[in-house]
Amino acid sequence: MLTAIGPRPTPRRIVAWRHAAPLADVARRHAGVARRRGAALLVVAGLAGCGSSRELPPAAGPDRSPPLARQPAGRVVPLAEAPGGDAGVRAVVDAGRKLAVVRPTERTLELFDRATGERLASAPAGAGPTRVVAGERGLAYVIDTAGDGLLVFETHGRLRILRRYPLLGAPYGVAADLDAGRLWITLTARNELLELATSARPHLLDRHPTVRQPNEVAVGPDGVVVRGETQAQVLAPRRTR
DSSP, X not given: OOOOOXXXXXXXXXXXXTTOXXXXXXXXXXXXXXXXXXXXXXXXXXXXXXOOGGGSOOXXXXXXXXXXXXXXXXXXXXXXXXXXXXOBSXXXXXXXXXXXXXXXXXXXXXXXXXXXXXXXXXXXXXXXXXXXXXXXXXXXXXXXXXXXXXXXEEOSSSOEXXXXXXXXXXXXXXXXXXXXXXXEEEETTTTEEEEEEOSSSOEEEEEEEOSSSOOEEEEETTEEEEEOSSEXXXXXOOOOO
């Protein structure tokens, strides 16, 4: 019988993590990110298929919000006292001449002539677009919920994407206040409202804690209104330029 001769292997050291978060908390924290990454992978898989609309992945939607960690900003009111947001998959752009339409399942933004109904152009719109609103000077802002981003499109001439601004936290609700130069976007995975400056290069101005599940936001005469699952809130009156 042969006996191996040589140095003994060094025993492995097992290190225990201190203050490790419970597995349930870790799973909940990363569930939304996993869903959005999965949606992006499904887009790739769908594009690799034969192109049939039946094989396309489902449209993206808002994340389920975690319990509140902060007191909502402004004044909390019943849902019945809060107007709903009007942002959806359509927006009139380019000084009223064109209609921008998000196709959530196809992951595209289409542009139509409002006078004739003719489809003028189509462009990819991220991993999971859900909402579109009009901006100044022919701009269109598309919320890419699955891709955690804001997409800025030019619609005045050739339809093209100008910029992608990252918004981690499942962006969903959106409202534009062009008189004040503000873009309001909710993050459903963070119970948060973002305040951005409108332009071809939008940038973050402030963050505001919201009610739970902030799926809608609207701008009215009394301020910015966020609608959640069971409550709503009214923030301070909007600023002007």
